[in-house]
Amino acid sequence: MAGALPDGEPVPRDGSLPDEATRQVGKNGFAVYVHVPFCASRCGYCDFNTYTASELGGGASRDEYAETVLAELAVAARVIEPGPVDTVFVGGGTPTLLSAGDLGRVLDGIDRTWGLAPGAEVTTEANPESVGPAYLRSLRKAGFTRISLGMQSTAQNVLRVLDRKHTAGRATQAAAEAREAGFEHVNLDLIYGTPGESADDFAGSLRAVIDAGVDHVSAYALIVEDGTRMATRMRRGELPFPSDDVAADRYLAAEQALTAAGFQWYEVSNWARGDDARCRHNLLYWTGADWWGLGPGAHSHVGGVRWWNVKHPTAYAKRLAAGESPGHAREVLTGADRHMEDVMLRVRLRDGIALDRVDAAGAARALAEGLLEPRAYEDGRLVLTLRGRLLADAVIRDVL
Template sequence: MGAMSVPRSVFGVYVHVPFCSTRCGYCDFNTYTAGELGSTAGPDTYLDALEVELEMAVARLAAAHEADSDQPGPRPAETVFIGGGTPSLIGADGLSRVLSGIRNTFGLAPGAEITTESNPESTSPEFFDALRESGYNRISLGMQSASSSVLRVLDRRHTPGRPVAAAKEARAAGFDHVNLDMIYGTPTETDEDVRKTLDAVLEADVDHVSAYSLIVEDGTAMARKVRRGELPAPDEDVYADRYEMIDQRLRANGFDWYEVSNWAKPGGECRHNMGYWVDGDWWGAGPGAHSHIGDHRFYNVKHPARYSAQIAGGELPIMDTELLTADDHHTERVMLGLRLKQGLPAGIFSPSAHRVIDRHIDRGLLHRVGGNIAVTDAGRLLADGIIADILLAEDDDLPGA
């Protein structure tokens, strides 16, 4: 591993649980149903391999640091995020085992944020009680929509009212921090569907909401339906209208945006995701998980059977590694940091970028906040295009351009 060129204060552990009971029509995540895996790559095999990967990860980081003190060594996790897939399918006992594996290897920093995603249908009051007992302190629930017709289009299996009930059960179990995920812009969705979903979000009394526009990914069942004309293609103007509906309703009820697709009540921001957005370090464990340590980015083999076999053979299941340059770090910092409400320090941008920034300020899409450049409310809808304009301008200032 090369020398660290960017100082970091955040370290997290992400664990990917690759199991789902069914495959949703819009999903292209690295997930597998029991029928796709057969009997040789189930949860028990996965958990055995995961524990060994965590041990090997700590040994790898310790050896790299011993060989070169500029290398980041293993650190206690300040944030933990269990994602998927459907982590709740391995049950509270399985999730407790995952957290014990992290505690026994990396360790947990005092006050660590520890989140697991859960499908509302595979949770219960007893499930949440057991998670609190084992050390989890944040829950993220996949709601997507409160409309049964939208859920059918998404191939989601939960009943519309279950996410609200699950959120209330989590709060009753002592979880102060609960997130609900929304998806907006689904083909056939109406304004009333979005209003109904927002009513449910507010009834659930959560402190965090993530709202994402539907992306029709190539290779998914939904993409095939759109291509055949069975579903209408998503509409950018509809996306913008729905985003504004969501933003206005949440901000009127105690939430504020802190990243373009994320809103929180005071103190409810997701610290783990902030680690991604501010160029922090994290180890990603599990099939297909991505890691970012110092100047290296790497990811694991995707299939659970191959993942387990590689670990059983005594090697980390890393599939590919990329060495990041200072320019790579800067590009990622701009791509992610300008999506944050706080923006980025004006001093990091090149002269050509500042000319583009000034034009976007004149258009009301960017503004200066203290010494930072940040998107305005209007600019949030166009953040990706603004970021692309700035990065293209910075390319003009590179030597030899």
């Protein structure tokens, strides 16, 4: 389970927002995130706000969860009128532990409340072992257009260290089933740098995602969070800590293999086959749009106000049953806060950021060190080179 929620100012019981926050909601796009906090088992590296059946105990039910989310949506409808929803993303946890019918009911509720924009992107995450052909067909019929499958690796020894339950070939099989079900876009997630993973293991995972015929790949270095089972094993000496050098080698291998296969990076950790395969939902996050996060622990942002819901599903359900907002706390971002976050996110994008938005001296140093594309720099934009992508966090610190 995730750690404690941050402090902030109280959220009004009715969830209301300052007038200045709601006045221009949706001007830069509007998204809805739905958090499903249930998992069949806990992966050793995971610190997300998720719960297995034994961790939940009584008081929270998967069967009633869709109705609870719809109750929060009713609260949201009284607070904002954003216009049509550009993207919906259902994440977790394992959203596909809910029935396809329940996920469809939530999507239908969003459509009835605010309306889905024509051609809206609608994504769900899924563990490969939690879906099959019939389930995927039902999801597609309900209006889902995109699916993101947690593959992580094709090496069984790596999956074992990560505490993943699917077999090595299940993720690519699920991707094929999703395409056959009519999904327009399919993503496979990879994690690299797991203790015990060899260069050949990762090369095999890359070959598998390329051969799977998906149009999007996300690849992330393993991050070991305090409080996870993996962190405990590392402190005990049962597993070695991740190596930055190994992570850099794996990233370079991913870039080489994916680019050769027709993918193009558009964010430091994300590659797509063409612009239409980019994850539009994440792009809205990264470019300053508004979004409402439904579900326990979900974060939202509207007009410079960010808030987060109570974390536990039982507390979340009780708040809504009493007709109250499930918001735990919120913060009003200053202009400096919003600028900092804009730079942090946009620097990681292939489109980059205008040079007049960043510190000129820091950008000049990054250019001299080979971290920025010279031609883009001449055109007034900061765009990372491949080496710059490896050192993106350092570039961001320098240009802030």
